[in-house]
Amino acid sequence: MDSDRNQIPEDRKNPQWADFLSWFNEYYTQGEHGVIYSDLRSPDILIKVVNVDITDGWSNADQADFFEDNWKRNVEGLVDVYSFARSPVVSAITNKLKGCVLTTSADYQSVMNVFELGDKDELAMWAMEKADYVGLTHPNMSKKEMVNAVAEAAYNIQIQTGYGIFDLKEQNYGFREDGSAFIFDFNYQDDGFTLEEYREKVRNGVTRRFINPTRQG
Ligand SMILES: Nc1ncnc2c1ncn2[C@@H]1O[C@H](COP(=O)(O)OP(=O)(O)OP(=O)(O)O)[C@@H](O)[C@H]1O
Numbered sequence: 001m002d003s004d005r006n007q008i009p010e011d012r013k014n015p016q017w018a019d020f021l022s023w024f025n026e027y028y029t030q031g032e033h034g035v036i037y038s039d040l041r042s043p044d045i046l047i048k049v050v051n052v053d054i055t056d057g058w059s060n061a062d063q064a065d066f067f068e069d070n071w072k073r074n075v076e077g078l079v080d081v082y083s084f085a086r087s088p089v090v091s092a093i094t095n096k097l098k099g100c101v102l103t104t105s106a107d108y109q110s111v112m113n114v115f116e117l118g119d120k121d122e123l124a125m126w127a128m129e130k131a132d133y134v135g136l137t138h139p140n141m142s143k144k145e146m147v148n149a150v151a152e153a154a155y156n157i158q159i160q161t162g163y164g165i166f167d168l169k170e171q172n173y174g175f176r177e178d179g180s181a182f183i184f185d186f187n188y189q190d191d192g193f194t195l196e197e198y199r200e201k202v203r204n205g206v207t208r209r210f211i212n213p214t215r216q217g
């Protein structure tokens with residue numbers, strides 16, 4: 001694992017969306033709001049792409065703003081982000097995003113339904129570390145240790161950014177092999193929470209139907 005991690009790019013100069021064209025590998029999975037791709041450079045990197053102009057709420061726009069503001073700051077508890085860029089909806093990028101779905105067995109239309117691409121929309125994309133374990137699934141930690149680690153990750157993000165973090169369901173955070181927890185998907189608000197409130201949120205976010213995609217094929 002450590003040797004793989006050495007391949008992770010060290011410089012965080014401002015990339016352009018065109019740089020991302022040479023990084024997209026294959027469709028990896030999707031959430032309700034974003035699509036995740038693997039990265040040709042390393043199996044330890046994932047790229048998330050969101051349409052920031054989706055009108056059913058501003059969470060994509062807010063999340064993109066958050067990552068744009070914080071990706072170079074090494075915020076402890078936040079997923080490590082290596083590159084961030086925005087792009088207009090132009091064929092150079094959409095052909096790539098579509099092509100990387102078509103080469104997989106994924107349901108093309110369901111991916112396009114997440115993007116909801118409109119001509120004048122803006123996309124945001126960021127390359128980030130891939131969690132070794134998604135959710136409360138670290139093999140060498142107790143449930144209590146994992147809940148604490150995730151709560152502390154959220155609390156640290158709050159201390160360093162000033163925002164309260166929520167939507168702490170298992171699909172939205174993960175662990176590194178060394179047991180450190182980080183959050184890669186969340187909503188945020190101006191009001192903060194106590195560490196105990198974060199523990200409660202993590203416990204409440206546990207669902208029995210949770211499926212860990214890192215365990216698939
Ligand atoms: N950094 C990461 N490491 C490992 N897996 C990840 C990472 N980022 C995303 N994933 C996987 O992709 C899924 C979808 O990503 P994410 O939660 O960011 O999308 P979303 O559309 O914002 O989700 P939601 O449906 O919660 O709004 C995650 O639940 C997780 O399984």
Ligand SMILES: [Mg+2]
Binds near residue numbers: 171172185
């Ligand atoms: Mg999510």
